[in-house]
Each structure stands twice: as C-alpha cells, then as structure tokens.
Amino acid sequence: MTTRFFVGGFAALALIAACSKDNTRGAAPESAQSAAPVAAPAMATAGPGPIEPAPGGKVIVVELVSNEKGNFFQPNEIEAHRGDVVRYTLKIGVHNVHFLPDSNTVKTGLPPASDLLQLPGQTYDVLVNFPKGKYYFQCDPHAALGMKGHLEVED
Numbered sequence: 680m681t682t683r684f685f686v687g688g689f690a691a692l693a694l695i696a697a698c699s700k701d702n703t704r705g706a707a708p709e710s711a712q713s714a715a716p717v718a719a720p721a722m723a724t725a726g727p728g729p730i731e732p733a734p735g736g737k738v739i740v741v742e743l744v745s746n747e748k749g750n751f752f753q754p755n756e757i758e759a760h761r762g763d764v765v766r767y768t769l770k771i772g773v774h775n776v777h778f779l780p781d782s783n784t785v786k787t788g789l790p791p792a793s794d795l796l797q798l799p800g801q802t803y804d805v806l807v808n809f810p811k812g813k814y815y816f817q818c819d820p821h822a823a824l825g826m827k828g829h830l831e832v833e834d
Contacts, residue, residue: 725790725791725793725803725804725805725806726803726804727801727802727803727804729766729802729804730764730804730805730806731764732762732763732764732806733761733762733763733806734762735762736760736761736762736763736764736807737763737764738763738764738766739757739759739763739764739765739766740766740768741753741754741755741757741765741766741767741768741828742768742769742770743767743768743769743770743772743774743776743796743818744770744771744772745771745772745773745774745821746771749824749825749826750772750774750818750821750824750825750826751825751826752767752816752818752826752827752828754828755827755828755829756828756829756831757828757829757830757831758830758831758833759807759830759831759832759833760807760832760833760834761807761808761809761832761834762806762807762808763806763807764804764805764806764807765804765805765807765830766802766803766804767793767796767802767803767804767805768800768801768802769796769797769798769799769800769801769802770799771799773795773796773797773820774795774796774818774820774821774826775792775793775794775795775796775803775818775819775820776790776792776793776803776805776816776817776818777792777793777816777817777818777819778790778792778805778814778815778816779815779816779817781812781813781814781815786809786812786814788809789809789814790805792819795820807830807832809832810832811832811833811834812831812832813829813830813831813832814829814830814831814832815827815828815829815830816828816829816830
C-alpha cells in the first residue's frame with residue numbers, strides 16, 4: 680500500500696511538472712510577438728472617474744436613481760459638446776450605463792458598458808469625443824422599466 684501511495688504521489692508530481700514546464704504553449708512565436716500591434720478602432724474614453732474635460736469643456740452630472748417613482752437617469756436627455764465629460768453618479772440603487780448603437784445608423788467607438796455601480800457616489804465618466812449626433816444609453820437591469828436616456832452631441 681505504501682508503494683502504491685508513493686507511485687501515485689510521484690505520478691501527480693510528474694503531471695504537475697509537465698503541465699507547468701512549458702507555459703508558453705499556444706503563445707505566438709517570438710517573431711510574431713515582436714511585430715507591430717494592430718491599431719484598435721477609435722473608442723470613446725470612459726471609465727470610473729474622474730476623467731478631466733478637454734480645455735473649455737465642462738462636467739455634466741447625471742444621477743442614477745431608484746425611488747418610489749421608479750428607476751431613472753436624472754436628467755435623461757443631455758446636450759454636450761466634444762470635450763465635455765458626462766459623469767454618471769450613483770445616488771440610490773444598483774445601476775450601470777450602456778450606450779447602444781442606434782437602429783437607424785451604424786455608430787462605432789461607443790463607450791463600453793460600465794460595471795454595475797453599487798455604492799452611492801460611484802461614478803462612470805464618459806469623455807465626449809465622438810461625432811455630432813444622438814447617442815442612446817440605458818441601465819441594462821432596468822431598461823425594461825424605462826431607465827433610458829439620450830446624449831445629443833453638438834458642435
């Protein structure tokens with residue numbers, strides 16, 4: 680029995696060593712890793728705050744709220760200019776901010792959906808650096824309840 684235990688333990692160690700010996704398996708060859716990276720498409724700058732507005736820009740605060748009236752963005756219609764920052768600030772509830780492509784036009788470079796904001800005062804900042812137009816956003820968990828809004832970017 681001691682011999683079987685010893686052989687089983689040895690086999691387990693050999694397996695661990697074999698798996699960890701070559702941790703580059705599946706990685707690109709050295710020559711491919713040193714190649715110039717492919718440029719990513721332009722994306723909106725967004726994330727947990729604070730993001731500073733461009734010179735001459737301003738910070739526009741939008742509150743994310745849950746109360747007896749429902750779940751909503753306050754305000755839910757925003758006008759901004761390139762260089763402004765829209766600061767989504769959690770007041771009450773658990774919410775996120777997710778920009779959606781317009782069904783009528785193809786818009787790329789939209790900000791990524793935020794993580795769920797869970798603590799009052801948490802923020803998600805979006806630097807307005809995308810073209811003139813209307814951009815629709817929602818709180819994913821509460822979209823069916825009407826927690827939607829739009830941002831109109833002007834020159």
